[in-house]
Amino acid sequence: MNDLSLGMLVGILVLMLFLSAFFSGSETALMALNRYRLRHLVKLKHKGAIKAQRLLQRPDRLLGMILLGNIFVNTVAASVVTIIAIRLYPEQESNVLIADGILILVTLIFSEATPKTYAAVRPETLAFPSAWVYVPLLRLFYPVIEFVNIFVNLLLRLFRIDVKAHGMESLSKDELKVVIAEAESFMPARYHKMLMGILDLESATVEDIMTPRNEIVGIDMEAPLEDIVNQIKTSPHTRLPVYKKSIDRVIGFLHLRKVLVLINHGDFDKQMIVSLLSKPVFIPDTTPVHAQMVKFKSEKIRIGLVVDEYGDVEGLVTLDDLLQEIVGEMITDDTMVRVQGDGTYLVDANITVRELNRFMQWELPTEGPKTLNGLIIEFMETIPEAGTSIKLHGYPLEIIKRDGMAVKLVKFLPEHSTKPS
The missing domain is CATH 3.10.580.10 (CBS-domain)
Structure with a gap:
């Protein structure tokens, strides 16, 4: 390397920084891929997605290849910078430290932070093309990577982690609810309620x-x-x-x-x-x-x-x-829940707690009484008189009407009320 011209050394340094950016960005991109969208693209025969999925089936091999490449190019870059600094300032050894400091700053900005941020925001743009590069690289460096992974897997087994058993994680019911809730803007409200209703069937x-x-x-x-x-x-x-x-x-x-x-x-x-x-x-x-x-x-x-x-x-x-438990109860403002001009809600106390939760997007407990009337009576341990105000599990309300046996009409105050979409 000492026989290379200064221009060639600078060219090698730029190439190493580019490769470092590729390894760093592609690592983040592949790990940030949405696994469920990836499955969908694989079903659509997307070639880049197919290769990416195969790579992610053994993340130990993939990460081993990426780290091997990243360490190699960063080591070469550091060596090139040292040679360039010595050639430019042969009698000032302190300049080598300054050159290394500049290299660290440049690497951090151009080869780490920028490509990783880009990859996190737009993972598919970088992950699918890079998958075409990693497949042949893994075959080429397979012996080295397997040798390293032997020790890596032995260490992981100390923590009872079996890399070979790694697979696509499945979502729990609560996690799936979060996914559906976040996707509400992409589907009509009635379909969103239907999906939520289907998920609730297991516990209802x-x-x-x-x-x-x-x-x-x-x-x-x-x-x-x-x-x-x-x-x-x-x-x-x-x-x-x-x-x-x-x-x-x-x-x-x-x-x-x-x-x-x-x-x-x-x-x-x-x-x-x-x-x-x-x-x-x-x-x-x-x-x-x-x-x-x-x-x-x-x-x-x-x-x-x-x-x-x-x-x-x-x-x-x-x-x-x-x-209706799937489709969603056909509750309208003029039946079980009526929205008032002051932001309050008049609610028929015969409404079930599940209906009220679904309609108002609340979290009143459903394990005990099934109706709002029952929930209020259990909470109060008596049948409250009209005009009584309470805070039912965090939701302020006022009893508007009752008969001798049950609460009939309730007004929820706007402190916690959120108008349903």
């Missing part, structure tokens, strides 16, 4: 989404026939449970379309209703939503009664309820 049970017992609309066979006929004609529901005196004595479900064609017959009576009933379906309250959906589909039924461990009816669930 039929008890979480059922119509509670006190809201079940059914036909009491002990009522006068005239009242039953009037109820059938005016009912907004397609199917109704039929019982005797109490909902705990259900005898079947009635499909109203079947009975409407007979209702005007002169000989219509209660016995005709009984003959049209389908067998009642009872569902344990701990049944997961996704399991019940499969059961509804396999048994071709659309409605069932939810019962507790003692066999008492707790509520009613339909196939529509299960589907």
Whole structure:
């Protein structure tokens, strides 16, 4: 190297700095690749992505190759700078230290910080082209890299890390929720809610989404026939449970379309209703939503009664309820949640906690009571009077209306309220 001209030495130095920048930037780019986008590009047969994925399957070999190259070019650069400094100032040895200091600064700016920052911001731009370079380099220097990795892997095993078992990491449910939340701006709100609903299916049970017992609309066979006929004609529901005196004595479900064609017959009576009933379906309250959906589909039924461990009816669930858990409840401002001009929210206390959380993007606890009314009563340990103000798990509210048995209407104050998108 002492026989080379000064111009050639400067050229070698520039080349080494460029190679150092390549090794540093490509390392950051390859490690910063979005693994899920990489999988997508591989499925699309993107050649650069295919090579990058193969390299990342063994990161110990890839990093060994990059570090080997980086150490080599930085060592050569330091040697060249020393030779240049000695040639220019043969009698001033201190200038060698100054030259090395300048080299460190130049390397830091042009060969480390700049390419790594660029690679972190736009990893694919640098990662895919560099993958074409590393594949042949790995084959060329395979013996050296394997020799180094023997010692590296032995050291890692002391920390119980098996590099060969390394693979693409999978996302947990909570992590996947974060990904979907961050992607909200790239999809319609209804699709975003559907994806969130699907993720919640694993933890939701039929008890979480059922119509509670006190809201079940059914036909009491002990009522006068005239009242039953009037109820059938005016009912907004397609199917109704039929019982005797109490909902705990259900005898079947009635499909109203079947009975409407007979209702005007002169000989219509209660016995005709009984003959049209389908067998009642009872569902344990701990049944997961996704399991019940499969059961509804396999048994071709659309409605069932939810019962507790003692066999008492707790509520009613339909196939529509299960589907709405995925699609998202169709809550509008003029039904369960109403936005006021002062920024407050009037909320029907019969709303389920899950619906309220989804609509308001809150985090009220869902492990205990299923409705807002139940959550307030559990929190207060009594049925609060109208005008009572509390802070329910961090959310300030005021009781607007109650009856003797339950809270009916609540006003949430704007301190923690965030208007849903």
